Amino acid sequence: MTAYELLLQPFAEFGFMRRALVACAALAIGSAPMGTLLVLRRMSLMGDAMAHALLPGAAVGFMLAGLSMPAMGAGALVAALLVAVLAGWATQVTAQREDASMAAFYLIALALGVLILSLHGSPVDLMHVLFGSILAVDDASLLMVAAVASATLLLLAGLYRPLLAMCVDPGFLQSVGGHTRVLHLGFLALVVSNLVAGFQALGTLMAVGLMMLPAVAARFWARELWGQAAVSAGIAMVSGVCGLLASYHLRVPCGPAIVLVAGALYLLSLGLGPRDSLLARHAALRHHRTA
Secondary structure: OOHHHHHHHHHHHOHHHHHHHHHHHHHHHHHHHHHHHHHHOOOHHHHHHHHHOOHHHHHHHHHHHOOOHHHHHHHHHHHHHHHHHHHHHHHHHOOOOHHHHHHHHHHHHHHHHHHHHHHHOOHHHHHHHHHOOHHHOOHHHHHHHHHHHHHHHHHHHHOHHHHHHHHHOHHHHHHOOOOHHHHHHHHHHHHHHHHHHHHHHHHHHHHHHHHHHHHHHHOOOOOOHHHHHHHHHHHHHHHHHHHHHHHHHHOOOHHHHHHHHHHHHHHHHHHHOOOOOHHHHHHHHHHHHHO
16 A cells, blocks of 8 residues: 555545544544643643533533534534533532532533433434544534634634633732633633534534643643643644544544544643653653662
8 A cells, every 4th residue: 555545535536534533633622722721720620520520511412403513513502612601600609629519510411411311312313422533524614613713712712821821810800800700711711612612523522632631742842831732733634634544544434543642642642742751750760769
């Protein structure tokens, strides 16, 4: 098999592969930088919780309009935002921490979504909503993913300094007149928007994978936030391309293939990255012993 047949032929011959490639690129440049902010704020698991919170809204959209991505995406957006608002409300009116409230509400949402899909759909429909099908992305879904990615980049560029201050020292941001609560809610809305965009292609269970795994891996390669965002976007893009090629040649589901490639790159970064990896720590220990 030549390099052309291995790497380029699937994208040259099939329009659905080209659309999937563009969707992966848009998700990479939008979702992965958001993942770096979640990691910096120690909110990695909250991203997973919010991804699961998409399910009941997507299930209601499916129940009303079938496998219509615009309807399911709109329902998923409303459901995830509702879960985020309810978790924030529970945190304000009780002594419970936000992560505990989020875990409670997302588990309720996840169970409710599975129940709705089980009652009003088939096992195939359930698998489609949970794991997605990036090879079936249509033009409307592709435009939505591209629009969310573009808006994310513009907002991150415009709000870079206050977002960085909120991640590193929210007390300082509040002391200089920053609207931390509004910024936090806007940040959560942006995370949800990117998860909904990822849901269009990868399903509710896989969408968070392309957001978080590249972001976690990037910390082993870059120190500054902007560097981590760039590296995470690159890792997400490589994961998308390699996952699509693996799906095409090996006849495996594309969503899990993409996330597994991202997981493999994370393990590679954990072992060999230049910053705080196993190799870097071993080298630093050897240097300390010989000094």
